[in-house]
Amino acid sequence: MFTIGDFAAFGQVSARMLRHYDALGLLRPAVVDEATGYRFYSADQFSRLNRIVALKHLGFSLQQVGEIVDAKLSAEQLRGMLRLRHAQLEDELARGTARLTSVEARLRLIEREGHMPTDDVVLKRIAPIRVAELSAISPSYDGADIGPVLQPLFGQLFERLGAAGISPCGSPVAYYEDAGNETIRVHAAVPVDTGTAADVDLTELPELSQAATIVHQGDMMEAERSMQTLARWIEDNGYRSHGYAREVTLQFDPDNPANWVHEFQITVTRPS
Amino acid sequence: MFTIGDFAAFGQVSARMLRHYDALGLLRPAVVDEATGYRFYSADQFSRLNRIVALKHLGFSLQQVGEIVDAKLSAEQLRGMLRLRHAQLEDELARGTARLTSVEARLRLIEREGHMPTDDVVLKRIAPIRVAELSAISPSYDGADIGPVLQPLFGQLFERLGAAGISPCGSPVAYYEDAGNETIRVHAAVPVDTGTAADVDLTELPELSQAATIVHQGDMMEAERSMQTLARWIEDNGYRSHGYAREVTLQFDPDNPANWVHEFQITVTRPS
DNA sequence: GTTGACCTTGACACCGTGTCAAGGCCGAAG
DNA sequence: CTTCGGCCTTGACACGGTGTCAAGGTCAAC
Numbered sequence: 001m002f003t004i005g006d007f008a009a010f011g012q013v014s015a016r017m018l019r020h021y022d023a024l025g026l027l028r029p030a031v032v033d034e035a036t037g038y039r040f041y042s043a044d045q046f047s048r049l050n051r052i053v054a055l056k057h058l059g060f061s062l063q064q065v066g067e068i069v070d071a072k073l074s075a076e077q078l079r080g081m082l083r084l085r086h087a088q089l090e091d092e093l094a095r096g097t098a099r100l101t102s103v104e105a106r107l108r109l110i111e112r113e114g115h116m117p118t119d120d121v122v123l124k125r126i127a128p129i130r131v132a133e134l135s136a137i138s139p140s141y142d143g144a145d146i147g148p149v150l151q152p153l154f155g156q157l158f159e160r161l162g163a164a165g166i167s168p169c170g171s172p173v174a175y176y177e178d179a180g181n182e183t184i185r186v187h188a189a190v191p192v193d194t195g196t197a198a199d200v201d202l203t204e205l206p207e208l209s210q211a212a213t214i215v216h217q218g219d220m221m222e223a224e225r226s227m228q229t230l231a232r233w234i235e236d237n238g239y240r241s242h243g244y245a246r247e248v249t250l251q252f253d254p255d256n257p258a259n260w261v262h263e264f265q266i267t268v269t270r271p272s
Numbered sequence: 273m274f275t276i277g278d279f280a281a282f283g284q285v286s287a288r289m290l291r292h293y294d295a296l297g298l299l300r301p302a303v304v305d306e307a308t309g310y311r312f313y314s315a316d317q318f319s320r321l322n323r324i325v326a327l328k329h330l331g332f333s334l335q336q337v338g339e340i341v342d343a344k345l346s347a348e349q350l351r352g353m354l355r356l357r358h359a360q361l362e363d364e365l366a367r368g369t370a371r372l373t374s375v376e377a378r379l380r381l382i383e384r385e386g387h388m389p390t391d392d393v394v395l396k397r398i399a400p401i402r403v404a405e406l407s408a409i410s411p412s413y414d415g416a417d418i419g420p421v422l423q424p425l426f427g428q429l430f431e432r433l434g435a436a437g438i439s440p441c442g443s444p445v446a447y448y449e450d451a452g453n454e455t456i457r458v459h460a461a462v463p464v465d466t467g468t469a470a471d472v473d474l475t476e477l478p479e480l481s482q483a484a485t486i487v488h489q490g491d492m493m494e495a496e497r498s499m500q501t502l503a504r505w506i507e508d509n510g511y512r513s514h515g516y517a518r519e520v521t522l523q524f525d526p527d528n529p530a531n532w533v534h535e536f537q538i539t540v541t542r543p544s
Numbered sequence: 545g546t547t548g549a550c551c552t553t554g555a556c557a558c559c560g561t562g563t564c565a566a567g568g569c570c571g572a573a574g
Numbered sequence: 575c576t577t578c579g580g581c582c583t584t585g586a587c588a589c590g591g592t593g594t595c596a597a598g599g600t601c602a603a604c
Contacts, residue, residue: 288591288592288594289592292592307600308600309599310601333590335590
């Protein structure tokens with residue numbers, strides 16, 4: 001017979017946890033002194049304790065451990081739990097390595113530049129969106145060429161939507177497609193949830209299951225800076241960009257481009 | 273200006289968390305309507321939110337995130353935190369892969385045997401222990417040879433300790449050393465915390481920084497079964513045993529060996 | 545003016561574990 | 575026999591990040 005302290009010390013668990021397991025019915029002491037409430041454990045309870053510890057060590061919750069050790073599960077169910085856990089662990093590991101590369105990227109960045117960036121890239125999923133849009137051709141990818149095409153396009157779009165009594169339900173989005181001959185097709189889109197108008201295109205922007213995004217503040221003439229940050233992040237963190245890019249207008253001030261706020265979104269994948 | 277819901281949706285955070293960040297002072301809304309308490313966020317707060325999200329994603333706690341984004345840290349301190357985090361992550365990863373191999377080992381075991389073992393191996397650290405001991409030579413490693421040597425040795429040991437007025441402060445431990453010519457030296461030891469007696473050896477059993485242990489119930493004649501389980505576990509889980517083994521007697525019943533309980537301990541290392 | 549979607553605060557829950565406090569029990573030393 | 579130190583008891587609170595619920599206020603659209 002062991003007192004709770006001895007049992008705990010030998011079993012490499014805290015007495016607190018043994019009481020907890022008792023409360024959960026996971027591991028009851030062999031004997032409880034009726035008068036004093038003292039718990040006493042027998043030597044052969046070490047094997048149960050070890051089962052619990054081992055399972056906990058695999059990352060099962062105490063509840064799952066309880067189900068497993070009390071053999072409420074068939075071998076088949078057990079296999080199922082283990083396989084599930086296996087999948088979860090692989091997932092965690094993948095996330096863990098991604099974290100690690102991110103931290104390493106940060107370290108490199110700080111070594112290189114002596115400080116941390118103030119604009120931060122985050123990875124997100126972009127849900128599909130129904131939009132109304134107009135498009136046009138721009139002679140090049142240069143910001144100086146795109147702006148003059150895009151601005152009036154948005155102007156027209158809002159005008160036509162207003163005329164049709166449709167109001168946007170989200171922030172305007174611009175995106176681009178290669179149109180050959182060094183030119184690109186510029187799309188000005190705005191989310192709508194319903195309604196239709198003859199003179200705008202209704203379409204659905206597809207989901208971006210993994211997009212690297214960065215918030216750019218200020219004039220689009222300086223967008224290059226943010227795009228570079230984004231590109232470097234993608235490379236440093238072991239992703240590969242997939243070309244498809246969007247710009248979401250979060251704040252627009254016709255009088256002062258310095259107040260503009262955009263989010264750039266680029267789909268990325270992790271080559272493994 | 274965004275309401276909390278919009279800001280949350282776009283930033284891929286829950287509104288609950290935005291309120292939480294507000295409470296922590298981590299991200300205060302740009303405007304709070306005095307009359308209604310409504311929070312409003314400005315578009316340029318997305319960059320702060322993104323910094324927070326990105327840092328959280330590296331696994332920093334909200335408190336650490338706060339310190340980092342509020343630039344309370346010098347670049348040097350920042351480097352320090354990142355390096356620390358880097359080390360932690362590597363640790364976690366190592367533990368994660370160990371877990372994964374353990375789960376895989378379990379799966380193999382269950383596929384092989386159709387059920388889970390009831391005796392479970394756990395890895396522990398064994399602290400160094402001061403012991404009083406006697407030793408003798410046994411002709412072989414065979415349990416049938418060792419028992420008859422070990423038993424009287426323990427008898428003598430306890431007798432001499434009793435005579436010296438010393439009482440043990442832990443469970444008896446047996447361990448073995450190769451003594452050449454196929455023979456082994458058998459040690460019978462028992463932990464003591466103080467006192468000395470001329471006719472026993474006082475020594476310290478060294479720490480075992482990583483030992484695979486299993487609890488064996490019953491007669492030592494069947495110890496082989498548990499030892500095999502242990503050996504297989506060690507192999508399946510990617511460790512290598514290091515020869516050095518101990519047997520701790522957790523329960524001893526002179527009348528009925530079926531009631532005996534021992535723990536076997538073998539030092540292991542993880543070759544990587 | 546009604547309705548439905550959104551906002552507010554405050555609270556409780558999860559889980560595994562540490563820690564603290566107030567008090568009881570036990571064994572050894574005086 | 576008393577006292578003391580070390581163990582035991584129960585009960586509580588805390589951590590952290592997040593979900594969820596309830597009760598009530600606000601806002602915009604119809």
